[in-house]
Amino acid sequence: MKNLRLKSARAAYDMSQQQLAEAVGVSRQTINAIEKGDYNPTIKLCLAICHTLGKTLDELFWEEKVE
Numbered sequence: 001m002k003n004l005r006l007k008s009a010r011a012a013y014d015m016s017q018q019q020l021a022e023a024v025g026v027s028r029q030t031i032n033a034i035e036k037g038d039y040n041p042t043i044k045l046c047l048a049i050c051h052t053l054g055k056t057l058d059e060l061f062w063e064e065k066v067e
Contacts, residue, residue, distance in 0.1 A: 002037045006060050009053045010035075024048040 010020050010031075017031040024045065033039035034049075041049070046061050053060070 001063065003035050003060070006049065006053075007035045009055050009060060013053060015053075020049070020052065023052045 010017070015023075016028075017035070018028045021028045021031045025048070026045065030039060030041075030045075034041050046057055049055075050057055050060055
């Protein structure tokens with residue numbers, strides 16, 4: 001499942017994938033894979049991304065249960 005909330009939050013800060021990657025200490029490819037839904041990041045990485053973008057885990061990574 002694509003993480004459009006992460007992509008949107010990153011865009012709101014006018015950050016490229018490369019800039020976010022450098023801020024949290026990973027490769028641009030890792031950020032791309034998270035946004036595409038191809039990679040499930042560690043909680044440590046999730047927290048670093050949230051801190052950098054001023055968001056909570058719920059705002060960026062929590063998946064709503066679909067019934």
